[in-house]
Amino acid sequence: MGQNLKNDLLIEDLQQAAIDFKDEHPTEIIRWGIDRLGASAFTLACSFGYEDVALVDMLLKVDPDVDIFYLDTDLHFSETYEIRDRLHEYFQKEFTRVSPVLSLKQQATEHGEKLWEKSPDICCRIRKVEPLRNYLQGFEGWITGIRREQSPTRANTEVIEYDQTFGLVKINPLAFWDTKQVWNYIYEHQIPYNPLHDQNYPSIGCFPCTRPVRPGEDPRAGRWAGTQKIECGLHNTPLESK
Template sequence: MDDARTERPLALSEQEIATLARSLEEAAPQAILAWALDRFAGRVALACSFQAEDVALIDMAAAAGRLTAVTVFYLDTGLHFPETYATCRRVAEYYGIEPVAVKPALTVDEQAARYGPDLWARDPDLCCRLRKVEPLRRFLRGFDAWITGIRREQTPQRARTAVIEADRRFGLVKVNPLARWTRNQLWDYVLRRGVPYNPLHDRGYPSIGCAPCTRPVGPDEDPRAGRWAGFTKTECGLHA
């Protein structure tokens, strides 16, 4: 996996970030999000995979009348489910936004020509680096902070996620408003607010990535067991 770091000064000092993380630890996601949109207005990006978490954050920003303060984007790997692209269109229409499609340097066909077909089935780490990590690094150079929908209970690797972090990998302040929320809290918000969500969530896909690397999971399986099945891989590299 790519472990390169972006060497540029953060918009806040490490001490400021640690202090803010402590002070906002018990705050509601809406309050954490509002802080980020106020502090970094026009210089903050919201990562959207069109899963329930990310669209909930868009809904919170819309409810606060602050969508113009943030750039909503998604990593268009060229390998998403049709349902994911359809959800993108629904979200765009529902909230009146135009999510920015961040694309890899290579199309899927160009990647196959250079690295061989179905790279994800042979070297998923390299595939994620080419189609997600490197495009994200290029895109985030224009921002001071980014907002994600990751939650602590999703994976052991995310269990210590702070609501505000120093992201040395991309050289930004990273804001995770939903870090403390459980799956039940998330879905209570989504259903109560009528947030548009990916229909694959109702078909056994609690975690949705690229189509070749995602399968539905059984009721007794870990929610992320359907990601990169057959590999020890659990993260795409964006949140390592």
């Protein structure tokens, strides 16, 4: 017998739903999750990158009351904070700020200056993973903008999964969409987006750890460039592929 999740869902239910909804429009995948768990059970993780601004539009068309949050590392580009404010005005939606326990000053005191240069994994854990883990405890499922096309580590992503790291249902509505499909949606619906995307930043993280991507490089090559790090730790391999 499969592992019981909340609302009598089984991991096998999620695996079957992933098959059934693989080719459905992202809004229908979102609708499935909300119908099964309820709007108050879900939250959307928004980094204000182009995938996420498209998802915000889709989600609000399904249910405008679903929570949307962002991880504020205190190290975002100014353009990221500006697009947050523009989207707030555009959608008339509050984005919940989730911040680390340690301020940058406290982090420097405990771990030394510019921790992101010396130990980027520890920096991401403090400023992203731990705040996310704490915040997700209040929910039964979360919605993300990760796509198979983004990197080899995301190549097995399903539209519906069990996230064993955080113990939640994980919905990835754009998993099978390519870059062109996402941008076509943004243009069609005239959604504001981060101008850094027009400056060779396909993936935008913290400013000390993100550079523009050169022609021919992987879309995430600008993240933690010069290190072996390719993920911040928020997204891990689906249970069924481990």
